[in-house]
Amino acid sequence: SQTIHQWPATLVQPVGSPLSLECTVEGTSNPNLYWYRQAAGRGLQLLFYSVGIGQISSEVPQNLSASRPQDRQFILSSKKLLLSDSGFYLCAWNRRPGDGYTFGSGTRLTVV
Amino acid sequence: EDKVVQSPLSLVVHEGDTVTLNCSYEVTNFRSLLWYKQEKKAPTFLFMLTSSGIEKKSGRLSSILDKKELFSILNITATQTGDSAIYLCARGGSNYKLTFGKGTLLTVNP
Structure with missing residues (x-):
């Protein structure tokens, strides 16, 4: 079965510091991959896809x-x-156009 | 621009009430309409709709798509406090990505 891993779960970083969030998918090949950001617990904004x-x-x-x-x-x-x-960052994957996503568990980033 | 509009943006009900959440979308290259439930963390999949007029059900939740009027509704009957969440609607098109609405924040009070 396919699984998606995203880490870390939470992160507090100072302004001006670098960031690296990682997402990996298991159990499938050539997935379409996405990064979304969700601010203030509302709609998802697509940042990047591959x-x-x-x-x-x-x-x-x-x-x-x-x-x-x-x-x-x-x-x-x-x-x-x-x-x-700052926000909640979600990684997701799917296979075909129109398919639903499977989401990672998310990373809550706070920049201070 | 792809747009998905959800209404209401927030809703407060009492346990046992029935709620209807709305989602309208633009038609360009439409392939699917999806509903997700989001509690504290990642959204979890509820329904995927591709055909008009066919209701999908899962327990107390049901959803239907109207491709002529370009909208979908999500119904929750006999609401429980565990139904409190953000409900997200998303539209799938001919490319791979989904376009999400802003969500409906549902609060079910005991």
């Missing part, structure tokens, strides 16, 4: 970046965090 190794599409210009170094690994990074980067 349909293959090294292929990253950015939805919202900001100081975050994403990479996909391996087929089932998706990393969200920042060189210098801003206060506005």
Whole structure:
């Protein structure tokens, strides 16, 4: 069966520090991978998605970046965090257009 | 721009009440309409709807899609405090990504 792992679960980082959040999927190959951010417990904003190794599409210009170094690994990074980067970050995957997502357990990031 | 609009944004009811949550979407390259429930952490899948007029049920929850009027509803009967959550609606299109609405925050009081 397929599983998705996301870590860490919570993170408190000072403004200006770097960020690295990791997401891995097991039990499938060539998944489509997504990073979403949810602010104030409301709607999900798509940040990045990837349909293959090294292929990253950015939805919202900001100081975050994403990479996909391996087929089932998706990393969200920042060189210098801003206060506005605080939020709940979710990784997700699916296989085909229109399919629902399976979500990771999320990372609650607080930038102080 | 893909848009998914949910209403109401928040709702407070008493245990035992029946609630109806609404979701409207844009038609461009539509493939599916999905409902998720989110409590403290990650959203969990409830329903995926692709055909108009066919109700999907799971216990006290049910959902239906109207592809002519471009909306879906999620019904919860005999609500319980454990139903308190954010309910998210999402639209799937011809690309891989889902577009989410802002969610409905449901609070069920004892």
